[in-house]
Amino acid sequence: MDPDLLADIRVAVAQLCANFGGEYWRGLDRDMIYPTEFVAALTEAGWLSVLIPEEFGGGGLPLSAAAAILEEIQRSGGNGSACHAQMYTMGTILRHGSAEQKRRYLPAIASGELRLQAFGVTEPTSGTNTGALRTRAVRDGDEYVVNGQKIWTSRAEHSDLMVLLVRTTPLTDGMKPTDGLSVLLVDMRDTVGHGLTIRPIRTMMNHATTEVFFDDLRVPAANLIGEEGRGFRYILAGMNAERILIAAECVGDAKWFIDTAVAYAQQRSVFGRPIAEHQGVQFPIARAYANMRAAELMVQEALGRYESGGDCGAEANMAKMLAADASFEAANVCIQTHGGFGFAEEYDIERKFRETRLYQVAPISTNLILSYLGEHVLGMPRSY
């Protein structure tokens, strides 16, 4: 993508974020409130629809643009997790939906009239083992009847639509566990209280995550995305983009922690000199910087491969792992540099520390990335 255009996007997003400073995020964090005004401002400015093609009313920009937007949000001290999924969850419709589904949903998602930022895959008993999921959808005339439960379905209370992965063909002996799964687009506006129950889960950070229960929920068969039974492949196809974008967010977090640590170390004086003069303070920050830059280069490599249509599975996974490690290292160093003040709410560090910790686990945990690399890149045996 044109570097000047990318630079302009960064400046514009940073200017928007400057209206939502630490005090705004701290207030929401304290009471676990969704950042409605921030998300509305991003929507109005068109930043959440950049990946939707222009013919459907979006920006028609490549993944690099979305990565730059999310990185800038995190770098400003904000938290894009409240709305990052609005950018990429629509990819399932874009890639696998029918012409009618695209025409019906994409323009409304691009304008912000419809929010599609809930993604129901994880279940309490299946966890990382998606093939073991139990939520069932049984065809009944021109509807599916859905029963089961999802957990960690983030933003479900702040979304109109949900991309839901369900089992449509019962698992039988000899069948590949990831076969027989299908993707349904659930319109939650009509169904909450009619077969769909959403319960918020309080977590260590303000993430609007929930558990969702399906009790004979009726979903029109017209809301099946793609072919029945091929849902796992469709979900998998969107995972590289998600991992690259989360990695870009982690790079943004790491930059915020490093800038914050450097500024404080230069201004904080003890024993008659700035603490930045001590190598014991300086070196951990410098190491965090080097690791952030290495992760940033892997994000660029993954973006390049993704945008040229090449296989980017290894790079997307490595970018996500390295960037999540870099942001968490920088978070830890930032607290250490601040001494006791690192724990005080008003500095925002402890909030950002909690927020960035998530990316060691979600949307894929570090162990699963390592086992992907061990098996698919290095050719070692699968361990599970």
Ligand SMILES: Cc1cc2nc3c(=O)[nH]c(=O)nc-3n(C[C@H](O)[C@H](O)[C@H](O)COP(=O)(O)OP(=O)(O)OC[C@H]3O[C@@H](n4cnc5c(N)ncnc54)[C@H](O)[C@@H]3O)c2cc1C
């Ligand atoms: C705040 C939050 C938001 C989330 N948002 C969403 C969402 O919107 N939609 C959604 O579908 N999901 C969401 N998730 C779920 C997230 O993707 C999962 O938590 C994550 O994939 C790990 O699954 P699990 O929690 O079931 O852990 P488990 O699968 O139970 O794993 C537990 C631990 O064991 C390790 N482990 C498991 N299997 C292996 C193995 N074979 N080899 C080595 N180690 C292994 C894992 O690395 C992990 O550390 C969210 C989670 C959180 C916490």
